[in-house]
Amino acid sequence: MKKKQSNFSELQIERAKFKPLLPEVLKNGLNSVVVVKGKPTKSVADHGKIKELFQHTYGLPIVTFKKGKNKALKKKTVKVAVVLSGGQAPGGHNVIAGLFDGLKKTNKKNTLIGYLGGPSGILKNKYQEITENILCDYRNTGGFDYIQSGRTKIEDPEQFCSTKENLSICAVDALVIVGGDDSNTNAAMIAEYLKAENMDKCVIGIPKTIDGDLKNKYIETSFGFDTATKIYSELVGNICRDANSARKYWHFVRLMGRSASHITLEVGFKTQPNIVLIGEEILAKNMTLSNVVNNIVEVIIKRSKAGKDFGVILVPEGVIEFIPEIKELISTLNDILAENKDEFSKLCSMEDKKQFVCKRLSKKLSTLMAELPSGIASQFMSERDPHGNVAVSLIETEKLLIEMVSKKLLELKKENKYNGKFASISHFFGYEGRCGMPSNFDANYTYALGYNAAMLLLNGFTGYMSYIKNLSLSTKEWECGGLSLPMMMNIEKRSGKEKPVIQKALVDLKGKPFREFVKNRNKWALNEEYLFPGPVQYFGPKDITEMTTKTLQYEHTKK
Numbered sequence: 071m072k073k074k075q076s077n078f079s080e081l082q083i084e085r086a087k088f089k090p091l092l093p094e095v096l097k098n099g100l101n102s103v104v105v106v107k108g109k110p111t112k113s114v115a116d117h118g119k120i121k122e123l124f125q126h127t128y129g130l131p132i133v134t135f136k137k138g139k140n141k142a143l144k145k146k147t148v149k150v151a152v153v154l155s156g157g158q159a160p161g162g163h164n165v166i167a168g169l170f171d172g173l174k175k176t177n178k179k180n181t182l183i184g185y186l187g188g189p190s191g192i193l194k195n196k197y198q199e200i201t202e203n204i205l206c207d208y209r210n211t212g213g214f215d216y217i218q219s220g221r222t223k224i225e226d227p228e229q230f231c232s233t234k235e236n237l238s239i240c241a242v243d244a245l246v247i248v249g250g251d252d253s254n255t256n257a258a259m260i261a262e263y264l265k266a267e268n269m270d271k272c273v274i275g276i277p278k279t280i281d282g283d284l285k286n287k288y289i290e291t292s293f294g295f296d297t298a299t300k301i302y303s304e305l306v307g308n309i310c311r312d313a314n315s316a317r318k319y320w321h322f323v324r325l326m327g328r329s330a331s332h333i334t335l336e337v338g339f340k341t342q343p344n345i346v347l348i349g350e351e352i353l354a355k356n357m358t359l360s361n362v363v364n365n366i367v368e369v370i371i372k373r374s375k376a377g378k379d380f381g382v383i384l385v386p387e388g389v390i391e392f393i394p395e396i397k398e399l400i401s402t403l404n405d406i407l408a409e410n411k412d413e414f415s416k417l418c419s420m421e422d423k424k425q426f427v428c429k430r431l432s433k434k435l436s437t438l439m440a441e442l443p444s445g446i447a448s449q450f451m452s453e454r455d456p457h458g459n460v461a462v463s464l465i466e467t468e469k470l471l472i473e474m475v476s477k478k479l480l481e482l483k484k485e486n487k488y489n490g491k492f493a494s495i496s497h498f499f500g501y502e503g504r505c506g507m508p509s510n511f512d513a514n515y516t517y518a519l520g521y522n523a524a525m526l527l528l529n530g531f532t533g534y535m536s537y538i539k540n541l542s543l544s545t546k547e548w549e550c551g552g553l554s555l556p557m558m559m560n561i562e563k564r565s566g567k568e569k570p571v572i573q574k575a576l577v578d579l580k581g582k583p584f585r586e587f588v589k590n591r592n593k594w595a596l597n598e599e600y601l602f603p604g605p606v607q608y609f610g611p612k613d614i615t616e617m618t619t620k621t622l623q624y625e626h627t628k629k
């Protein structure tokens with residue numbers, strides 16, 4: 071149903087007028103763009119196994135686009151389907167808008183449909199035609215509500231078969247899957263299946279996730295990371311100011327980011343709180359949960375001695391899976407829950423569930439499980455998503471840390487080694503940032519990704535991800551092209567089985583962003599060097615409205 075503009079806020083009305091900028095190469099429409107093919111590619115790891123699994127789509131070259139006449143595109147009429155998959159990320163609607171505009175500008179007769187509710191929409195053949203009449207109300211907006219999203223994994227032979235049938239019923243020539251690493255793994259598998267079945271249908275992926283962990287040399291960032299981290303930074307900045315004003319609380323802030331700690335690192339740069347935990351560092355240093363707690367306690371004591379019984383600490387939600395002992399526990403639990411799904415689902419009480427898993431754990435792991443606060447233990451046993459991931463967004467790690475830190479400080483107090491006051495407040499910022507109105511960067515980036523995807527599929531590429539490079543430069547200078555999906559894959563254990571998946575990009579401890587953080591963290595710990603970035607700005611000085619992430623700046627500028 072078409073929404074009325076009268077239901078829009080003043081900012082929504084103004085924002086609807088924003089015209090995303092396109093990279094120079096795409097600016098004159100796709101009939102003026104030609105393809106340059108690079109050399110054959112290899113997967114990031116496990117070449118043999120990936121090649122075997124992707125016999126029809128392995129090794130495809132990276133392609134880049136440059137200006138030139140491409141008359142062939144105009145003559146074709148295509149029907150394209152788009153699906154939004156996984157967690158929401160700011161800018162999803164602009165991917166649809168860019169794709170729609172790219173298709174229509176090339177040939178007015180091209181059409182776009184949107185599968186509803188994520189990949190399950192493909193399986194149920196539930197879709198809606200994308201029309202300008204409705205799309206105009208979603209341009210430059212946050213959320214995925216135009217066609218919604220879902221986390222269904224297409225992996226069984228029957229599911230592949232119904233995907234093929236439903237794409238054929240709708241006479242769809244190409245499918246665009248907007249998703250993170252798991253959803254783009256789905257895209258790669260569907261592309262391979264359709265090719266093996268001799269179906270002349272293209273599948274293109276779009277890199278989406280606020281987590282920022284879908285990246286490599288070509289995918290410099292996934293969309294949504296920019297806006298989400300700006301929103302979290304506003305909130306954390308406000309907390310820092312409150313902490314510094316009241317001077318009586320330690321704020322433990324958990325931030326979304328299922329595996330990698332990119333969000334936390336970026337928010338750390340933007341707000342400079344007293345402690346920033348980075349999961350990847352904890353893993354590299356093989357730290358136990360008590361090591362992590364002791365490090366926090368050390369800073370709390372130092373600040374307390376300086377008369378500062380307050381501070382702000384950032385905790386990435388994925389940190390829990392980086393603590394080696396917990397990582398082992400979660401991965402063993404994943405296997406136990408996958409192997410005993412039916413039996414486990416019949417258990418009602420938490421105690422029965424705990425006993426059921428403890429019986430199947432090693433002595434070391436069952437002791438660890440028993441030592442965890444019962445709320446946390448039950449969160450560890452929550453249902454896995456269809457990709458086999460534990461729901462870290464539901465594990466209250468910040469509360470676990472508060473409990474353990476308080477206990478440690480109490481012990482130290484008894485030994486006269488600490489005489490400060492420790493009062494704590496916990497926060498979790500996750501869902502607050504995923505549907506925000508996209509920043510100018512994300513609005514432009516997503517629009518370009520969609521437009522660029524149209525270029526890839528109109529040229530018959532399949533098993534590719536749409537990429538836009540040089541993102542730390544002005545939009546005009548962005549480079550466009552396509553990256554073979556199997557090139558990004560490796561083999562990982564999921565739900566107890568080895569599976570091909572797109573490799574996640576974790577925080578690189580040798581990379582510039584992390585090194586920059588290490589240079590500064592001791593100062594941030596003891597002093598109040600807090601920054602207050604304020605809300606995302608859409609209008610005003612370009613230095614602010616066009617600002618990219620610190621992560622992108624450190625990673626891609628030659629300083």
Ligand code: FBP
Pocket residue numbers: 155156157158159221249250251278279280281326327328387461462463504
């Ligand atoms: P994607 O990887 O699908 O983009 O989702 C990322 C994320 O936002 C994580 O940060 C978070 O842990 C998870 O989704 C939450 O999932 P759900 O929306 O199913 O609660």
